[in-house]
Amino acid sequence: MIQFHAVSLAYQQDATALQNISCRVTKGEFVFLTGPSGAGKTTMLRLIYGALTPTRGQVLIDGQNISRYRRSQLPLLRRSIGVVFQDFKLLQNRTVFENVAITLEVLGWDRGDIGRRVMHILRQMGMESKIHLIPQRLSGGEQQRVALARALVNSPKILLADEPTGNLDDANKQQIMNIFKEANVKGTTVVVATHDRRLIEHAHYRTIRLLGGELAGHEGVGDAVIP
Amino acid sequence: MRSSRNVVKRPTMSHQGASGRLRYFFGRAMTNIRQNLFVNAVTVGTITLALLIVALFMLLVVNLENAAESWSERVQVTVYFDRDLASQEQADLQRRIQTLPGTAKVTWVSRDEAFRRFKMRLKGQDTLLEGVRPDILPTSFEIALKRNNRSSEAVEAYVSRLKTLPGIGEIQYGEEWVRRFNTFLTFMRLVGALVGGFLLVPVIFIVSNTIRLTIYARRDELEVMSLVGATRLFIKMPFLIEGLLQGVAGGLLSLLLLVLFYQLFLHNAGNFLTFNPASSGLAFLPVEFMVALVLAGALLGFLGSLTSLRRFMADN
Numbered sequence: 001m002i003q004f005h006a007v008s009l010a011y012q013q014d015a016t017a018l019q020n021i022s023c024r025v026t027k028g029e030f031v032f033l034t035g036p037s038g039a040g041k042t043t044m045l046r047l048i049y050g051a052l053t054p055t056r057g058q059v060l061i062d063g064q065n066i067s068r069y070r071r072s073q074l075p076l077l078r079r080s081i082g083v084v085f086q087d088f089k090l091l092q093n094r095t096v097f098e099n100v101a102i103t104l105e106v107l108g109w110d111r112g113d114i115g116r117r118v119m120h121i122l123r124q125m126g127m128e129s130k131i132h133l134i135p136q137r138l139s140g141g142e143q144q145r146v147a148l149a150r151a152l153v154n155s156p157k158i159l160l161a162d163e164p165t166g167n168l169d170d171a172n173k174q175q176i177m178n179i180f181k182e183a184n185v186k187g188t189t190v191v192v193a194t195h196d197r198r199l200i201e202h203a204h205y206r207t208i209r210l211l212g213g214e215l216a217g218h219e220g221v222g223d224a225v226i227p
Numbered sequence: 228m229r230s231s232r233n234v235v236k237r238p239t240m241s242h243q244g245a246s247g248r249l250r251y252f253f254g255r256a257m258t259n260i261r262q263n264l265f266v267n268a269v270t271v272g273t274i275t276l277a278l279l280i281v282a283l284f285m286l287l288v289v290n291l292e293n294a295a296e297s298w299s300e301r302v303q304v305t306v307y308f309d310r311d312l313a314s315q316e317q318a319d320l321q322r323r324i325q326t327l328p329g330t331a332k333v334t335w336v337s338r339d340e341a342f343r344r345f346k347m348r349l350k351g352q353d354t355l356l357e358g359v360r361p362d363i364l365p366t367s368f369e370i371a372l373k374r375n376n377r378s379s380e381a382v383e384a385y386v387s388r389l390k391t392l393p394g395i396g397e398i399q400y401g402e403e404w405v406r407r408f409n410t411f412l413t414f415m416r417l418v419g420a421l422v423g424g425f426l427l428v429p430v431i432f433i434v435s436n437t438i439r440l441t442i443y444a445r446r447d448e449l450e451v452m453s454l455v456g457a458t459r460l461f462i463k464m465p466f467l468i469e470g471l472l473q474g475v476a477g478g479l480l481s482l483l484l485l486v487l488f489y490q491l492f493l494h495n496a497g498n499f500l501t502f503n504p505a506s507s508g509l510a511f512l513p514v515e516f517m518v519a520l521v522l523a524g525a526l527l528g529f530l531g532s533l534t535s536l537r538r539f540m541a542d543n
């Protein structure tokens with residue numbers, strides 16, 4: 001599903017964020033991406049949803065080299081990938097409902113269908129009583145769930161979550177993890193970037209470890225990790 | 228993928244379709260305008276002013292053209308003879324002129340008629356003509372030209388053909404000033420086009436910058452839209468519509484101001500231009516010009532918006 005072939009990425013000439021990364025995430029897998037702050041986790045996710053193109057090497061999604069994509073193909077890729085951003089990227093002047101609906105609006109869905117689908121996902125997240133609020137009026141955990149709802153509302157093939165349990169208490173963490181697992185059971189490939197050791201230890205999934213932009217090892221259950 | 232359940236069947240937009248999407252874009256554009264009312268007003272004002280200046284030029288040129296036309300209604304060629312013609316000769320010549328392409332009507336002006344006209348001219352001072360014999364003035368033909376032969380080139384060509392006929396002496400027509408006036412008209416058209424051209428660039432620049440402000444105010448939204456898979460066209464569309472609306476508003480407003488201006492100052496002025504009591508005053512722009520003005524506004528707005536989107540999309 002997701003393959004990195006000797007990928008290097010430098011934001012600037014001499015500042016390499018990722019160095020010769022090769023790894024693979026198979027269809028339907030649940031993978032943790034871990035490593036200390038600045039290790040390159042967010043950078044790796046950005047490469048997957050095409051916000052960055054590798055300086056060297058290739059990123060393949062579904063066997064397709066995405067840096068070869070024409071500009072018009074990128075939107076199609078992104079429609080099949082749901083992303084929960086580290087900083088959420090919720091629109092502050094829009095309600096919870098509108099924040100989630102935007103994913104479907106850009107697909108040209110019809111209003112009625114958007115309404116039904118958005119309400120369905122927000123109910124799953126336990127957010128149906130807050131649909132009319134703007135993000136500022138929500139707690140961190142609630143914002144997290146809105147961001148998650150926006151990522152999942154279109155039932156993506158791949159879900160990328162960047163530090164999704166950042167400032168959450170255990171109960172909220174558990175709830176978020178359950179939503180990930182549920183999506184994974186339904187067939188979504190899930191990649192969660194986190195440096196939360198407890199989260200990783202509690203769930204028994206394969207872990208890709210980064211250190212200073214380099215692959216530092218894999219742990220846990222996993223099929224062939226290096227192609 | 229383990230199950231196919233997560234493959235969403237995208238609902239078709241059958242009962243809304245393209246119009247539903249267009250309504251969405253328009254809604255977004257209207258929201259943008261409402262949230263940046265002042266900036267939008269400034270843009271519309273700029274477009275209005277620029278178009279108004281161009282429109283005033285168009286009004287001027289249109290009226291000058293009208294005047295030129297009404298003058299050329301009177302373009303008339305007078306032919307004198309190189310000697311006294313026998314009546315048979317004269318009838319032959321009249322027939323030949325009549326068959327010349329471009330001739331509408333040939334009138335014979337006798338000595339008496341010429342003298343009578345001369346006396347009319349000197350009305351009140353007839354005493355001057357006492358003792359002057361009526362046969363002092365020469366006879367002539369007055370030739371009226373067909374409508375499409377009244378341009379100065381056509382008249383020149385006609386006259387040179389006329390000259391080849393036997394018995395023709397002096398030929399009089401308003402050649403010099405007709406040519407000068409046409410040159411002047413061409414000059415005015417050129418000035419109008421130049422002024423329009425010079426205004427074009429700053430206006431597009433201003434529109435482009437206001438749209439850039441609205442884009443800037445919405446950059447988070449645009450980023451999110453792009454991240455969840457919006458196509459570039461989808462992101463651009465509301466802004467293109469915004470520019471288009473600004474342009475059309477500017478066009479209509481400039482037209483309105485022009486009408487006001489015309490009603491207040493112009494339509495009673497300028498009788499001197501036409502000498503035609505039937506069409507007193509200056510004419511207003513023909514409908515095609517009005518439509519063109521609004522279209523030009525729309526184009527300005529669209530181009531302004533397009534250039535700023537170019538810049539923005541290139542940075543992102």
Ligand SMILES: Nc1ncnc2c1ncn2[C@@H]1O[C@H](COP(=O)(O)OP(=O)(O)OP(=O)(O)O)[C@@H](O)[C@H]1O
Pocket residue numbers: 011012015016017035036037038039040041042043044086195
């Ligand atoms: N936009 C950017 N421009 C330049 N350098 C960047 C940019 N984003 C990240 N970097 C650098 O790339 C390296 C990897 O950053 P990245 O955000 O991928 O780390 P991370 O593992 O996600 O860290 P964290 O756990 O703190 O989120 C860092 O050294 C960072 O300074």
Ligand SMILES: [Mg+2]
Pocket residue numbers: 041042043086162
């Ligand atoms: Mg990060």
